[in-house]
Amino acid sequence: MSTTYLPKGLAAPSAAPDGLSQPFWDGTRQRKLMIQKCRGCGAHQWGPEWICHRCHSFDLDWVEVKGRGRIYSYEKPHHPVHPALVGHGPYIIVLVELDGVNVRMLGNLLGDPAQEVPLGAEVEAVFEPHDEADPPYTLVQWRRV
Amino acid sequence: MAERTLRGTVAIVGIGETTYYKHGKSPDSEFKLALQAIVRACEDAGISPHDVDGFASYGNDRSDGPRLAAALGVKALRFSNMFWGGGGGGVCGAVGNAAAAVATGMADCVVAFRSLAQGQYARYGRGAPVASVGGEQAFTVPYGLMSPAQMFAMKVTRFMATHGIGQEALRAISLACYHHAQNNPNAVMKGRPLTPEGYDASRWIIEPHFHLYDCCQENDGAAAVVVVPADRAKDFKNTPAYLLACGQGGDHRSAAPVHNMPDYPGSHFKALAPRMYDMAKLGPAEIDIVQCYENFTGGVLMSLVEHGLVKAEEANQVLTPENLKAPLGKMPLNTSGGNLAECYMHGLELVIEAVRQLRGTAINQSTKRDTAIVIGGPMVTPVSSLILGSEAAL
Numbered sequence: 001m002s003t004t005y006l007p008k009g010l011a012a013p014s015a016a017p018d019g020l021s022q023p024f025w026d027g028t029r030q031r032k033l034m035i036q037k038c039r040g041c042g043a044h045q046w047g048p049e050w051i052c053h054r055c056h057s058f059d060l061d062w063v064e065v066k067g068r069g070r071i072y073s074y075e076k077p078h079h080p081v082h083p084a085l086v087g088h089g090p091y092i093i094v095l096v097e098l099d100g101v102n103v104r105m106l107g108n109l110l111g112d113p114a115q116e117v118p119l120g121a122e123v124e125a126v127f128e129p130h131d132e133a134d135p136p137y138t139l140v141q142w143r144r145v
Numbered sequence: 146m147a148e149r150t151l152r153g154t155v156a157i158v159g160i161g162e163t164t165y166y167k168h169g170k171s172p173d174s175e176f177k178l179a180l181q182a183i184v185r186a187c188e189d190a191g192i193s194p195h196d197v198d199g200f201a202s203y204g205n206d207r208s209d210g211p212r213l214a215a216a217l218g219v220k221a222l223r224f225s226n227m228f229w230g231g232g233g234g235g236v237c238g239a240v241g242n243a244a245a246a247v248a249t250g251m252a253d254c255v256v257a258f259r260s261l262a263q264g265q266y267a268r269y270g271r272g273a274p275v276a277s278v279g280g281e282q283a284f285t286v287p288y289g290l291m292s293p294a295q296m297f298a299m300k301v302t303r304f305m306a307t308h309g310i311g312q313e314a315l316r317a318i319s320l321a322c323y324h325h326a327q328n329n330p331n332a333v334m335k336g337r338p339l340t341p342e343g344y345d346a347s348r349w350i351i352e353p354h355f356h357l358y359d360c361c362q363e364n365d366g367a368a369a370v371v372v373v374p375a376d377r378a379k380d381f382k383n384t385p386a387y388l389l390a391c392g393q394g395g396d397h398r399s400a401a402p403v404h405n406m407p408d409y410p411g412s413h414f415k416a417l418a419p420r421m422y423d424m425a426k427l428g429p430a431e432i433d434i435v436q437c438y439e440n441f442t443g444g445v446l447m448s449l450v451e452h453g454l455v456k457a458e459e460a461n462q463v464l465t466p467e468n469l470k471a472p473l474g475k476m477p478l479n480t481s482g483g484n485l486a487e488c489y490m491h492g493l494e495l496v497i498e499a500v501r502q503l504r505g506t507a508i509n510q511s512t513k514r515d516t517a518i519v520i521g522g523p524m525v526t527p528v529s530s531l532i533l534g535s536e537a538a539l
Contacts, residue, residue: 006287006288006289010286010287010289011272011273011275011276011277011278011282011286011287012276012277012278012287013277013278013279013283013284013286013287014277014278014279014283015279015283016277016279017279017280018279018280020280021280021283021284025283046402046403046405047281047284047401047402047403047405048402049402053398053401072303072409073299073300073302073303073409073410074299074302075295075298075299075302075351075352075353076349076351076352076353077289077290077294077295077298077350077351078348078349078350078351078352079294079348079349079350079351081270081271081272081291081292081294081295082271082272082274082289082291083274085289090349090352091289093288093289093290093295093299095299095404095409103405104403104404104405104409105284105403106284106285106288106290106403106404107288108288108289119302119303119306139287139288
């Protein structure tokens with residue numbers, strides 16, 4: 001059994017129905033953080049889109065980025081809004097600004113839910129495999145460095 | 146070329162509400178609630194529902210225009226319109242769409258409305274128990290981020306930290322709403338006054354800024370307003386409230402997925418508010434009454450700032466219960482109790498209260514009552530807001 005930050009029972013991520021984000025989820029299974037990069041203008045883009053919002057190229061590549069960034073904002077939900085979370089809270093969600101690529105990513109901040117969460121603090125990506133899920137998937141989580 | 150504007154072209158001449166219920170407690174179906182609110186709005190205007198010729202709503206309202214028209218025996222349906230987007234972002238936009246139809250001659254008498262019965266349908270504040278999620282939800286739901294409160298809390302965290310605003314500012318918003326509800330017989334929270342101590346002791350929904358009393362209720366009910374051409378506005382039973390301006394939309398890429406909107410800590414009114422004031426030919430200093438949609442108090446704070454009603458650096462001083470209470474406060478806010486304490490009617494109850502204030506028939510009547518702003522659905526996108534005025538404000 002793999003260890004996960006949140007209890008089992010939350011919905012699993014899927015690239016369906018349109019397949020747009022498939023390369024991201026394929027990447028996390030290989031412990032790679034993949035985001036879109038426009039072959040037209042070279043800008044990174046996240047979340048996934050079919051078109052580059054800057055230059056309108058449809059030729060979007062997926063490239064690996066370093067899983068490092070800074071905490072831009074956070075929240076600690078206490079109230080359970082899903083049966084799987086009853087009795088579990090609080091837990092921490094962070095919004096992370098990735099270094100050098102001008103995009104933000106979400107995830108849980110690993111560690112003690114009572115910890116202070118300073119805005120601007122450095123974090124790194126941690127891959128959280130859910131191997132027993134069908135199909136298996138891997139989430140990207142964050143921890144302070 | 147003639148000036149392109151809605152200013153002074155239409156008026157709200159009828160307002161109607163059902164009894165407001167706690168979520169799941171309505172004895173009537175959602176569609177019946179919609180019909181009740183529309184019939185009451187027509188009674189208030191002194192017209193027959195047969196003479197309504199259009200419907201405008203928002204938030205994916207399930208009571209659709211053609212069905213309403215058939216049920217009410219509308220003679221001819223000329224406008225049937227839905228504002229994109231979830232939540233109450235479209236509340237003022239729906240009124241604006243009704244206004245645009247009337248102002249341009251597409252229709253003569255359009256009802257803007259909202260109906261909700263959450264016993265019959267799902268609640269907003271609960272994650273759906275599904276096995277898998279795709280698209281943008283795949284990047285949020287597995288992290289326990291699925292309710293509206295959770296979607297917006299990090300905007301508030303960042304905004305409060307950036308501007309050094311204290312929790313007391315949010316508490317003042319909540320206290321003002323609960324205070325106003327205590328006099329309102331149709332307020333769901335009448336008889337349940339809130340004290341500063343009660344607010345402080347209330348449980349966390351989400352740290353660091355969302356206490357229980359920072360979050361709106363979920364309710365059952367319906368509300369409707371009747372929009373007609375301004376040049377006929379005096380032919381109806383009650384004093385008209387004239388539309389001075391309406392704005393809707395969002396800032397640059399405000400719907401960018403996975404929390405990547407460029408201007409993150411905000412409520413999405415920055416682009417529309419100046420344009421709306423231009424249309425109204427007045428500024429925030431000339432607004433008498435403020436009705437601002439509270440999904441969460443943090444959204445109210447950011448909306449007030451983005452509409453120029455409060456400066457972020459003065460929020461700690463200006464947002465006090467005394468300043469926000471009618472009749473004597475500097476800026477009476479949500480004078481019927483709003484989404485927090487009257488009813489979460491997706492903000493349409495705020496439009497109705499603005500009309501009552503301009504008519505002079507509000508329960509917590511403001512002494513100044515020539516202009517009223519209504520701000521809809523902060524932090525969702527698209528959002529919308531409008532300004533109403535008395536005849537003297539035209």
